[in-house]
Amino acid sequence: MTNSTTMTIRLDQQLKARLGKLAGETRRSRSFLAAEAVEAYVNRELAILEGIERGIADVEAGRTVSHEDAMTSVRRAIEAATDKAAADKTA
Template identity: 80%
Template sequence: MTTSTTMTIRLDPQLKAKLGRLADGTRRSRSFLAAEAVETYVDRELAIIEGIERGLADVQAGRTVSHEDAMASLRQVIDAAADNAA
């Protein structure tokens, strides 16, 4: 059995009404839908923060490529694809 905890939030009355319509339409509780929305948001935001942290670690460790080198590599790939298409 899963455990949960209670948290109180304030919603704009229009948003609460929309949540109620969604709950009615999906046969889910407003609480279930709100918890699902918060979980999705938190997971997405944490993934963004973790990606930024990985990027910063790469910069600190010198695992980077200059913009000029990256663009040169892309140009080579594009040119090779154009040559193969011709």
């Protein structure tokens, strides 16, 4: 058995009804679906925060590229892909 705890949340009636419908259609409990949704949300938000922290560390360490240099690189990549697509069409 998993190590779990109980938490109470407030939902508006429409969301609770939609959750109930989903639970019925998927043959899962509302509690199971809510726990999955909370887990997915927390994982996504923590990944975003970790990315921000890595970005701040990169800035502090000087591991950055100017906007102009980044855009030049992107434009070159687009031009190369466009040229390759054109060459593939004529081949």
